[in-house]
Amino acid sequence: MDQVPVIDTHQHLWDLDLFELPWLQLPGMDVLRRSFRMSDYREATRNCPVAKTVYMEVNVHPDLHPKEARYVLELCAQSDNPMSGAVIGGQPGEAGFESYLEEFLGNPFLKGVRSILHDPDRPRGMCLTPQFKQNIQLLGQHDLSFDLCMRPAEYLDAVELVDACPETRFIVDHCGNMSVQPDQQEARAEWESGLRQLAEREQVMCKISGIVATATPETWKPADLKQNIDFCLDTFGEDRVFFGGDWPVCTLTATFETWYEALQWIVQDRSEAFQRKLFHDNAEAFYRL
Secondary structure (H helix, E strand, C coil): CCCCCEEEEEECCECCCCCCCHHHHCCCCHHHCCCECHHHHHHHCCCCCEEEEEEECCCCCHHHHHHHHHHHHHHHHCCCCCEEEEEEECCCCCCCHHHHHHCCCCCCCEEEEECCCCCCCCCCCHHHCHHHHHHHHHHHHCCCEEEECCCHHHHHHHHHHHHHCCCCEEEEHHHHHCCCCCCCCCCHHHHHHHHHHHHCCCCEEEEECCHHHHCCCCCCCHHHHHHHHHHHHHHHCCCCEEECCCECHHHHCCCHHHHHHHHHHHCCCCCHHHHHHHHHHHHHHHHCC
């Protein structure tokens, strides 16, 4: 099979001279406590056929959301890098979300919004308040998507949110954040149930990303990731999955290249059409790149 060009739907960048990322102070984040710029991304992906990328917000301090959005949308407009779209940060649970969004509406590179829902200070159910639902409905009115990044036991909350916002398109980030560690499976039944129900909603995609960060550093093998990834691929089907690098967060356990090669190994027995959809075609269509 010819090498499939890759659209990386989950490209992080951060410049610590410009932005504060409070979560970098959490335990275990030492390797990430530096700047990761476009030149670093190019180096990390030099052996992979990355054709285009979609920037994913990096959970900056909320006061910096407008600055981050301006910064990345300007990068998208430049022709010297592969960034072709951006999912910006925001606080849909706040009344000021609509006015924040207004500055960026109409920018052709704006593709969606994400608000991390699994941080320790963010309680279960925060995505189910009337304000949150109203603002996610607003995204749909402007043809913008919302990324679901939450604890694996809470995807039934996501089902309720999706049902309340039928005109909005959603993406399940990181295979639903289910760990591959054998001793961290207590939420598996809720995760499987939540993802199965989300897959019944046609406006929900699943991003095959992030999962390698839950593997055991230095000793993990592609087979360790296969069960969770196959569940997502089979549950959502070939037309509603796409690849995300999650660099540099993936470097907690893997390089971009080793993660990309691991996923290639996992899907090697699937059809050429399936692989092209996973690595390129579905993302191109969903984000209109």
